[in-house]
Amino acid sequence: MTEIVVVGAGLTGLTAALRLAQSGYRVRVFERYPRPGGLARVFEVGGERLEAFYHHLFTTDSAYVRLARELDLASAIEWLPSRMGIWTDHRLWDFGTPQSLLRFSPLSLVDKARFVLWTVLLQRSGRAERYADVTAKEWICAHQGRRVWDVVWGPLFHQKFSDYADQVAMVWLWRKVYLRGRSRSRSGLGERLGYMRGSFARLVETLAARITGLGGEVSLSDEVRRLEHDDAGFQVMSRQGEVHCDRVLLAIPIPEYLEVAGHLLPAADLDRLHGLKSTAAICTVLEMNRSLTPYYWLNIADPDMPFGGLIEHTNYISRERYGGRHILYISNYLLPNDPMLSLSKSEILDRYVPALQRINSSFGEDWIVASHHFKADYAQPLVTVGYRRLIPPFRTAVPGLYLGSMAQIYPEDRGQNYAVEYGEKVARCLIEDLGG
Ligand SMILES: Cc1cc2nc3c(=O)[nH]c(=O)nc-3n(C[C@H](O)[C@H](O)[C@H](O)COP(=O)(O)OP(=O)(O)OC[C@H]3O[C@@H](n4cnc5c(N)ncnc54)[C@H](O)[C@@H]3O)c2cc1C
Incomplete structure (x- = not known):
């Protein structure tokens, strides 16, 4: 029987492994961490599981919902309303609804009209090519105006892409706006976001159980360090030993791909892969005895603040599930070499607490019942102008080696x-x- 090794038990690796096992192949999944799930991994708060990095679904996320249905989990997805705000000009503003835009005075009436007009046009325009070869900054400044970039989009891009913000291609923003338009209109009730009762780990665990049920194996705490290839197939060297197999799928971030298999790839591929940039992320999660703001999602459009977003999970999902705690994610995307990535949790909190006090003057450290800190070195690929020409293919240059x-x-x-x-x-x- 053909033996296939899948490296990485994130959602990509597990979904691929399930489909391969269902097709009759013998599959073994290697995961470096003790738990599967990758960026969707969880920890516990008040007896309930919670994602280390905030997670929700959009109503346009049809592949995920289809898989959940197949795994008998679709009814566990709750579609709930969420409230969005923005911190700019030293205060909180409602954001994301027509009424809130009318009251949003950092933009003039003319700016608002251009913002709305072009956002609606983007939601209706289905052609990616039109936006692939221009940066979002250039496009926004030309169509919605410099002030809209400076007040709304620029800070949001900076939040997600740090100093790469000006390099992001318009196609990335167009697709987001296009899909969000559909997400809003599908429910007919404004935007509803999806969350899985009991956390998204339920789907991850069900996937792993189905794979083992089909005769596959999921090997945890077993990092793959190197691959070798010859006519007989692949030798997979992992923390726990060595195995031989016929095919390998690497479902891991690009830097790990280069580490595990870079020596097998042609120089031209290596050059292209080294050209792909990404941002890292740190996420501090506070369990609190009070609520900080009324918003689920709060964009921080203020370069003086030390973080880019506040996601108050319990303004979306009931806090009763988490032993009554209010849960606040403090989100921060950073360049891979940012010194903040190596700060300890308490050093980070020292920077964050005064900023949280600016947002809600009654906030004090005595609100914090517990805190957690998570880091992802590879959190967000950077889609630049001409990106489609850089995308690595699923079939690599090495016969039998695949990338997801x-x-x-x-x-x-x-x-x-x-x-x-x-x-x-x-x-x-x-x-x-x-x-x-
Ligand atoms: C801050 C943040 C917020 C997010 N919010 C949302 C959201 O709201 N909604 C949403 O749908 N998505 C969200 N995402 C994105 C989502 O989590 C990812 O798109 C998805 O989980 C990626 O899955 P993946 O399997 O492709 O990659 P990963 O999750 O990165 O999985 C790769 C796996 O490979 C393992 N691995 C790597 N190298 C090796 C090796 N050498 N040997 C063995 N194992 C290895 C890793 O440990 C990891 O488990 C968010 C991500 C972040 C960072």
């Missing part, structure tokens, strides 16, 4: 839905090549 990575998702923004969709796509390539 966030960097391939285009033009959509990465997310659980696309991990599922692309996991299925790369599995299909393998199955086709094996004549299945």
